[in-house]
């Protein structure tokens with residue numbers, strides 16, 4: 001769509017309505033201070049904070065709940081009806097997710113490999129999902145300094161293995177934002193590609209259709225010469241891919257988290273690397289043959305936070321027709 005652009009969002013936030021320290025106005029102010037265009041307010045098991053936040057213009061607020069259960073934490077976004085999560089059991093989670101979808105909501109898995117009991121009861125995903133097509137998004141990165149975090153590496157492997165099986169799941173970052181203090185680690189964001197001006201419906205549609213990029217700051221995207229990008233499905237064959245690395249976005253993150261983009265790498269099934277390109281400018285192109293029935297995700301690597309050869313950004317895949 002002609003007026004689409006990428007908006008910086010934080011998709012996992014808490015307030016005093018659950019266990020956060022933020023009042024709703026303080027969270028909105030903190031989001032503005034970080035140049036975030038949108039947030040998803042995902043308090044534990046309540047949407048009372050959202051009732052206070054929903055008229056916010058900047059940031060735009062998408063309503064949600066973090067189902068906080070003994071077997072995992074699930075981000076339920078914009079569901080028309082409160083669905084009782086208390087009887088969700090490992091073997092019945094598919095039924096619960098179907099109910100969410102029947103009521104217009106999205107299902108996302110929060111921090112799937114966080115340490116569980118006794119550190120955070122239920123923080124580890126222990127549900128037995130049978131039909132992963134019910135899962136819209138998955139936090140491949142969570143919390144501070146996401147590139148350092150071992151659970152995040154496991155989350156990326158889980159996500160890639162689901163893509164290999166043919167599921168289309170949007171990668172997201174969740175800061176699991178509770179407070180400004182006591183969180184000195186560099187953070188990240190999820191960029192969503194939406195029609196301008198940003199609306200909650202636009203955010204929701206971007207997540208549902210896989211138009212996401214997780215990044216420590218740079219807006220890194222890839223598309224075909226005719227504009228097909230993350231979330232789209234295209235025919236196999238020779239294409240020109242256009243990579244864009246915009247380091248001017250989220251200026252506060254750059255003071256918090258310096259980074260130097262070095263390499264663009266393209267991955268496909270099995271997390272196999274099929275292209276490596278040194279970063280040499282804001283826009284670069286490469287000619288490549290895309291194979292049938294595969295996914296291709298572009299990633300940005302570089303230096304950040306005093307570390308070299310670090311993952312800086314992950315684009316949701318382009319999918320190739322069977």
Ligand SMILES: [Zn+2]
Nearest residue numbers: 066073110123
């Ligand atoms: Zn959680």
Ligand SMILES: [Zn+2]
Nearest residue numbers: 012014066176
């Ligand atoms: Zn949370």
